[in-house]
Amino acid sequence: MLSYIVRRLLLAVPTLLAVLTVIFLAVRVVPGDPAAVLLGEEADARTLERFRERMGLDKPILTQYFEFLGGLSRGDLGRSMLTEVPIASQIGRALPYTLELTVAGMAIGILLGVPLGIATALRRNREVDYLGRTFSLIGQAIPSFYLALLLMVLFSIQLGWFPALGGGERGDWGSIAWHLFLPALTLGIGKAAYITRMARAALLNVLSEDYIRTARAKGLKERSVNLVHALKAALVPIISVAGVYSIITLGGSVMVEMVFGRPGLGRMMVGAMLRRDYTMLQSVMVMFAFFVVIINLGTDLLCGIVDPRIRYD
Amino acid sequence: MATSSTHRWKAFRTFRRNRIAVVGALLSLAVVVIGVFATQIAPRDPLAQNLFYRLTGPEREFLFGTDFMGRDVFSRVILGARMSLTVGISAVFVGMIFGTAFGMMAAYVRGRVESLLMRVIDVWMSFPDEVLGILAAVMLGTGVLNLIIILGLLLVPRFARLAYNYTTVMREGEFVLATRALGGSGFRLVLKHILPNIRGDVITMGALWLGTAIRLEANLSFLGVGVPPPTPTWGNMIREGMGRIVEAPWISLFPGAALVITVLAFNLLADGLRDISDPRLRG
Numbered sequence: 001m002l003s004y005i006v007r008r009l010l011l012a013v014p015t016l017l018a019v020l021t022v023i024f025l026a027v028r029v030v031p032g033d034p035a036a037v038l039l040g041e042e043a044d045a046r047t048l049e050r051f052r053e054r055m056g057l058d059k060p061i062l063t064q065y066f067e068f069l070g071g072l073s074r075g076d077l078g079r080s081m082l083t084e085v086p087i088a089s090q091i092g093r094a095l096p097y098t099l100e101l102t103v104a105g106m107a108i109g110i111l112l113g114v115p116l117g118i119a120t121a122l123r124r125n126r127e128v129d130y131l132g133r134t135f136s137l138i139g140q141a142i143p144s145f146y147l148a149l150l151l152m153v154l155f156s157i158q159l160g161w162f163p164a165l166g167g168g169e170r171g172d173w174g175s176i177a178w179h180l181f182l183p184a185l186t187l188g189i190g191k192a193a194y195i196t197r198m199a200r201a202a203l204l205n206v207l208s209e210d211y212i213r214t215a216r217a218k219g220l221k222e223r224s225v226n227l228v229h230a231l232k233a234a235l236v237p238i239i240s241v242a243g244v245y246s247i248i249t250l251g252g253s254v255m256v257e258m259v260f261g262r263p264g265l266g267r268m269m270v271g272a273m274l275r276r277d278y279t280m281l282q283s284v285m286v287m288f289a290f291f292v293v294i295i296n297l298g299t300d301l302l303c304g305i306v307d308p309r310i311r312y313d
Numbered sequence: 314m315a316t317s318s319t320h321r322w323k324a325f326r327t328f329r330r331n332r333i334a335v336v337g338a339l340l341s342l343a344v345v346v347i348g349v350f351a352t353q354i355a356p357r358d359p360l361a362q363n364l365f366y367r368l369t370g371p372e373r374e375f376l377f378g379t380d381f382m383g384r385d386v387f388s389r390v391i392l393g394a395r396m397s398l399t400v401g402i403s404a405v406f407v408g409m410i411f412g413t414a415f416g417m418m419a420a421y422v423r424g425r426v427e428s429l430l431m432r433v434i435d436v437w438m439s440f441p442d443e444v445l446g447i448l449a450a451v452m453l454g455t456g457v458l459n460l461i462i463i464l465g466l467l468l469v470p471r472f473a474r475l476a477y478n479y480t481t482v483m484r485e486g487e488f489v490l491a492t493r494a495l496g497g498s499g500f501r502l503v504l505k506h507i508l509p510n511i512r513g514d515v516i517t518m519g520a521l522w523l524g525t526a527i528r529l530e531a532n533l534s535f536l537g538v539g540v541p542p543p544t545p546t547w548g549n550m551i552r553e554g555m556g557r558i559v560e561a562p563w564i565s566l567f568p569g570a571a572l573v574i575t576v577l578a579f580n581l582l583a584d585g586l587r588d589i590s591d592p593r594l595r596g
Contacts, residue, residue, distance in 0.1 A: 015436055026452050141577035143528050145535050146551065146569040153562050244439070251441020255532060259555070266443070270536055273447050281451065288444045296439055 004304050004311040012297050019289045024068055027282045028061065068282075077283040082275060087283045090268065095287075097264035100176065101183050101253045106246050108188025109195055114238065116192065117199025121207065122226055132196055139193020144252040148186040148259035155182060165261035183256045190252060191245050195238075202237040206230045236307045243299025247292055324589045334585020340578030347391060348398040357385040359392040359545050371563055378563040381553075386564060389545040390571050396546045397575065400461055401526040405519050407465025408526075412472025413515055417503050419473070420480035431477060438470035442529055443536070450538035460539050464526050471525075475518055479511040521583030524576040531572050547572040 052058045059067075071078060077087040120132035142150075156164035162182045169175040206212065207230050215225045254266030261267075265284055272280035304311045329335060347354060362382040371378045378386050419430035437445075449466050453459040483489065484507070492502050533539040534548025542549055547568040554564030 015432075019436060019440075023448065026448050029452055137577065137580065138573075141524070141528075141573050141580055143531055143535075143569075143572065143576075145532065146572065149551065149555075149558065149565055149569065153558060153566070157559055157562075247439060247441055251443040254441070254443040255535065258536065269444070269447060273451055274537055278451075281447075285444065285448060288441065292439055292441070 001304070001311060005301060008297055008300050008304075012293050016289065016293045019293070020069065020072070020286060021065075023282055023285045023289060024065055027278045027285075028064075030278065072286065077286070078279045080277055081279045082277045087280055090280075091265065091283065091287055094263055094265050094268050096170070097262045098250075098253050098257070098266060100180055101187065101256065101262065101264060102246070102250050104180055104184035105187025105191065105249045105253065105256075106242075108184055109191025109245065109249065110242060112188060112192035113195025114199050116196040117238075118203060118231070120196065121200045121203035124204070132200070136193045136196045136200075139189055140197070142190065143255070144186055144190050145255040145259050147190060148183065148256050151182050151186055152259065166263075179260075179262070183253075183260045183262060186256050186259075187249050187252050191249055194245060194248075195241065198241040199234070199238050202234040202241075203230060205237075206233045209233070236303050236310070239302050239306060240299055243295060243302070246295050246299075250288070250291055250295075327589050331585050331588060333581055334588070337578050337581025337583075337585060340574065341582045344394055344575050344578060345398065348394040352392070354391050357388045359384060359388040360543055378561065378567075381557055381561070381564070386550075386567055389550060390547070390568050393545045393547045393550060393568055393571065394575070396457075396540060396544060397527050397530060397572070400457065400464065400530050400540070400546075401523050403461045404464030404468060404526045404530070405523050407461060408468025408472050408522065409515060409519050411465065412469040413476040413508075413511075415469065416473035416476030416478075417480045417507060417511075420477045420484060421499060421503055434470045434473045434477070438474065442467050443532060446529065446533050447536065447538060450533065455538055455541055457540055457544075460530065460533065463533065463538075464529055467529060468522055468526060471522060472515065472518070476511060476515060479514060480507055483507045483510055517583060517586040520579060520586055524579035524583065527572070527579070528576050 049058075057064075068078075075088065077091065079086055080090070116132045116135070120129040123129050152164050155161050163179050166179055207226075212225060212230055215229050216222075220229075253264065254269065256262070257264045257266040258270060265287060269281065269284040269288070272278075272284060362384055415430070415434070419427050419434070422430075445467060446463055449463040450459070453462060480503075488506060489502060492506055497505075530539060530546065531548035531551070534546045535552045537552065539548050540546045542553065545568075550568040551565045551572075554561065554566075554568075557564055
């Protein structure tokens, strides 16, 4: 197990480095001179020069690259190009909103999707199956930002049960949960739609295997065949799917934060993009990249624990 | 030729028996027709402002109401279908061409280059579409053509994975060995023998990813990196209506409904097509 963990970790490092490099380059090939774009056309050459100097834009690109990586390794994310506020502190403030939303959304997605997937597979072509599949089809067709809008119009504006905007008072758990409910439900329903379908397919796949027939022939109870033998084998595909969907949920949080006005990372990223605050944009992207690599790593390790064969691959 | 037409007839019957798929096909057709004849169908000029009628609710004159500039939401939704389809179909083509080429190439070269290329695809695919879309939009800028490229970029790894998976199965086939033995070049092998074999499945998934492309287009337009206003797309209409969601929810809700129906239609169609090509998934 240890060697598997080490191998996975070693693979994650070059991946992260490659992604960081892509982000670094992407932000630097933006059309036009960022200094000129930010300061406007009336800025004179001296002002532009001073700005470039302050932001380190006058240095050779390789120096900038190593300073970028060096800063990251010390946890220094630089300063905003616009406000010159340290980015790390702003990310620190935004992070809880995004993490709460992603974790809660994913939890709802799994708690709704996995049982529904199992139920539809075990009751194939019966009412539960049709209902589950209809839910899955519609859930997959609704973009998260539109579902967010629908829930907001219904539950916040019409019924007034939940707040429409904001992320809640920090430190007040009741307020946080109250503000979190609709955004998390939005993401949860969307993810559950996919997870239901995947879990159903995974379980159906296993149920057609020979050893399931053997287990039945041995006279094992239907319940134990389904829950012990079949589910265990279906667990690996379900976990890897859940991992993939955690990342998709993270991406979906961007959309949902925009609709519900939650001051999280996604909103920060979109804001930085629209204001052309490239240092800020770069740092938020780095955070997302970091989470993607961590979630992938976690999924791999979890699959390795559940299925020992994967460790020796 | 006789066997081929029997095969097609069977495939058609399988498809027709799947009622949900037929509904999907008809709905998709309807969306395409609306998109093609959008300017003829739209009762009003989708860009014409009429401040006298601004923020009018849905009524007989304005089926879906009007927006804050007095523009007819119904006509804008119709025109939005054209934009969504144009962008979506073009993006699927971009993704299909480059992704399939990438995937087949990776499977063909084998060895270290193969693992490296597929690793790139895996990392590329593992990034959330929203984050990658914004990154690409920052590099390229906005506009219809750039949006097509950006969406294409998001679809490339999906097609690459698909083509790679099929090609790795195909490359073990005896016809590959036979072509090699006859002295066929690698390029010829991939283009003349492997491509025709995977074409059907790639196009089927293309139909599914058309729904995805349309959804992603709306996502990006909603974030403000899609088609710039005043050209109506469902995504930017929903975005524009956001500020008036309390007093005039119809501005956002109708284009969203059109979006959901369209994505659903293409998903159902693609599910039906996939059932024909892969009977194991049926039921």
